[in-house]
Amino acid sequence: LLHGGASAVLAETLGSVGSMLHGGSTKIAVGVDLNCTHHRGVRSGLVTGVATPVHQGRSTATYEIVISDQEGRRVCTARLTCLLRDVRAGDGAQVRAAH
Template sequence: MEALGMEIMKTEKQLVEIKMPVDHRTKQPMGFLHGGASVALAESAASIGALLQVNPNESRIFGIEINANHIKSKRDGWVIGRATPVHIGKRTMVWEINIVDEQDVLISISRCTIGVVPIAK
């Protein structure tokens, strides 16, 4: 997260928000926000949200699957990833992550499945 300049804005069980700059760290060679950076933002937000749902002394969380649809391009400024839970289960979770710009315009949408693995005792 640090390498891409991500900053955590909000951490609640039902909403995690992380902002990320659109700069030299997060752009693809043509100068637009890199889809991979958007996916890293999405999975980071989902993972933090999932961690808030479990006792970290008893379980670990791992990303199992993520997909993304990139709706709009962005050349500069900031994007904000907003993760909300769709399903909170005992062994899996599904999170929806909307990435928006400063004007709340949708840039990308992702769905991330998280696995919950008990720590071996």
């Protein structure tokens, strides 16, 4: 049975990637709100997630993410809002040091 947390992780990943692409190389996306509604369980097979921009601003980006099963039935609907923060000198070094 697909855990709801796995759907949330997939949704946040897709929305964050979209936000980073929107923000470009001068911004970093930081998730500030994730809302997931789980519609049905999935016991086997593959799921597919599609992130669609709802708002693409200068300082925030919001995506609707729809996760569907192999038959195209909606499994989860999520909404993610990311803050788009300016990249500061040393941000990359902090990320590398954390790992």
